[in-house]
Amino acid sequence: MGKRSVVPFGPHHPVLPEPIHLDLVLEDETVIEAVPSIGYIHRGLETLVKKKDYKQYVYVVERICGICSFMHGMGYCESIEHVMNVEVPVRAKYLRTIWAELSRIHSHLLWLGLFADAFGFESLFMHSWRLREKILDMFEYSTGGRVIFSVNTVGGVLKDMPNEMLTKFVKMLDEMDGELRKVTGVFLNDYTVNSRLRDVGFLTYEKAWELGAVGPMGKASGLNVDMRQRKYAAYGDLDFTPITSNVGDCYARTDVRIQEIFQSIDLIRQAVAKIPEGPIATDVKGTPNGEYFMRVEQPRGEAVFYTRGNGSMYLDRARIRTPTFANIPALLETLKGAQLADVPLLVLTIDPCISCTER
Amino acid sequence: MANVKRSPWLLHYDGSSCNGCDIEVLACTTPVYDVERFGVVNTGDPFHADIFLITGGINSQNKEVVEQIYSQMPSPKVVVAVGTCACTGGVFKECYNILGGVDTVIPVDIYVPGCAARPESIIDGVVKAVALFQEKADAMDSKK
Ligand code: SF4
Numbered sequence: 112m113g114k115r116s117v118v119p120f121g122p123h124h125p126v127l128p129e130p131i132h133l134d135l136v137l138e139d140e141t142v143i144e145a146v147p148s149i150g151y152i153h154r155g156l157e158t159l160v161k162k163k164d165y166k167q168y169v170y171v172v173e174r175i176c177g178i179c180s181f182m183h184g185m186g187y188c189e190s191i192e193h194v195m196n197v198e199v200p201v202r203a204k205y206l207r208t209i210w211a212e213l214s215r216i217h218s219h220l221l222w223l224g225l226f227a228d229a230f231g232f233e234s235l236f237m238h239s240w241r242l243r244e245k246i247l248d249m250f251e252y253s254t255g256g257r258v259i260f261s262v263n264t265v266g267g268v269l270k271d272m273p274n275e276m277l278t279k280f281v282k283m284l285d286e287m288d289g290e291l292r293k294v295t296g297v298f299l300n301d302y303t304v305n306s307r308l309r310d311v312g313f314l315t316y317e318k319a320w321e322l323g324a325v326g327p328m329g330k331a332s333g334l335n336v337d338m339r340q341r342k343y344a345a346y347g348d349l350d351f352t353p354i355t356s357n358v359g360d361c362y363a364r365t366d367v368r369i370q371e372i373f374q375s376i377d378l379i380r381q382a383v384a385k386i387p388e389g390p391i392a393t394d395v396k397g398t399p400n401g402e403y404f405m406r407v408e409q410p411r412g413e414a415v416f417y418t419r420g421n422g423s424m425y426l427d428r429a430r431i432r433t434p435t436f437a438n439i440p441a442l443l444e445t446l447k448g449a450q451l452a453d454v455p456l457l458v459l460t461i462d463p464c465i466s467c468t469e470r
Numbered sequence: 471m472a473n474v475k476r477s478p479w480l481l482h483y484d485g486s487s488c489n490g491c492d493i494e495v496l497a498c499t500t501p502v503y504d505v506e507r508f509g510v511v512n513t514g515d516p517f518h519a520d521i522f523l524i525t526g527g528i529n530s531q532n533k534e535v536v537e538q539i540y541s542q543m544p545s546p547k548v549v550v551a552v553g554t555c556a557c558t559g560g561v562f563k564e565c566y567n568i569l570g571g572v573d574t575v576i577p578v579d580i581y582v583p584g585c586a587a588r589p590e591s592i593i594d595g596v597v598k599a600v601a602l603f604q605e606k607a608d609a610m611d612s613k614k
């Protein structure tokens with residue numbers, strides 16, 4: 112056994128956009144064990160349910176995380192709608208689906224950029240983010256906001272997207288296709304990128320299952336876990352099969368996410384073709400009494416929204432389990448035996464969203 | 471230190487933000503907004519930084535980290551609080567773990583409002599910070 116040393120990683124680290132701290136136990140350059148400590152972004156927003164009523168709380172939930180802000184809002188609203196037995200208009204469900212899929216594309220492009228930055232490919236980072244801006248333009252055009260656009264409300268959505276706007280978006284996505292394939296092609300085919308990603312950070316199917324990996328982290332190891340199959344929002348009417356891979360290394364996770372971008376574009380196309388006319392929200396009266404577990408598929412995986420009402424305007428409890436939290440055990444598993452130089456890459460491969468994790 | 475305003479280096483730290491402001495700060499450095507036009511370079515090292523961009527409020531655990539990063543930066547330095555959270559605590563103000571805005575632990579020079587702060591306003595804040603940075607540098611020179 113060689114000499115062991117402990118190297119701290121984070122909380123402030125150049126590759127990390129957000130603070131997380133890992134103590135890496137090393138033997139020479141090989142990681143033997145990684146010990147995480149979190150809490151740098153903990154705000155304690157679950158307790159805010161006592162101070163904001165259940166409709167105001169939507170705005171708090173949307174600020175759990177700026178990247179999947181919309182999906183957090185959607186998950187929470189659907190959870191409350193189930194508690195209160197509110198029937199959401201079909202058009203609102205479709206609009207939610209479209210915004211959610213746009214969010215997924217934006218999130219995956221954001222991740223591709225950060226990931227490229229982690230392995231030192233600066234221009235690829237810039238290109239991914241340039242493409243991402245086009246999705247943000249769509250958000251801005253339809254809602255007025257770029258990252259946090261607060262269109263969810265209990266009972267539906269606050270803004271409509273006219274049909275011309277929707278067809279325009281589909282056209283914009285079609286136009287992006289060529290560029291997207293060019294940029295993502297670099298991730299998949301470039302020799303240098305491949306040499307960093309292939310055969311790094313293996314996670315086997317058994318381990319992924321045992322550690323409860325979710326989202327692309329699990330899918331890349333062969334777990335067929337996609338909450339969209341539970342048919343919330345309008346996913347029941349749309350045709351898709353979850354993307355999985357059996358390899359389980361960094362390359363497979365990149366591949367799964369890239370394919371999900373194109374899948375999302377396809378889902379938006381289907382939704383725009385099928386969206387019916389009608390109202391976009393129902394009036395919600397009364398107060399929630401009861402409890403519900405809502406599970407939604409976010410770009411990073413399954414998020415759980417548990418809400419319990421007691422018949423007053425203020426909820427008893429809101430519990431939110433976010434995907435990155437579920438993926439940290441899997442991350443620690445992939446770190447074992449890795450080279451120190453690969454640590455930033457492996458940390459980013461789970462697509463960490465620390466503000467979600469700590470809330 | 472004549473003309474330091476031509477190449478200020480910028481350090482970004484995420485306090486307890488929701489991420490929204492962070493990705494907007496990063497968006498400022500990427501093609502559409504591109505603050506590098508102003509000579510601003512994003513660095514990861516406090517020892518090289520002139521302008522400290524901080525997003526999100528202060529909580530009990532990151533308090534020391536923020537103080538430490540601030541003390542590691544060489545003078546003159548300018549602190550920019552980005553987003554409502556960093557200015558006042560924002561939507562999380564009433565959370566049990568939030569002590570308040572960034573100015574509860576370190577002096578803040580420029581406040582950029584917005585939830586999330588838009589890249590345009592962040593750039594505006596950075597441009598103001600650059601001017602202030604030059605002023606501080608000149609003041610240091612004249613004291614010598
Ligand atoms: S100001 Fe708003 S967008 Fe920015 S970190 Fe705070 S909650 Fe998030």
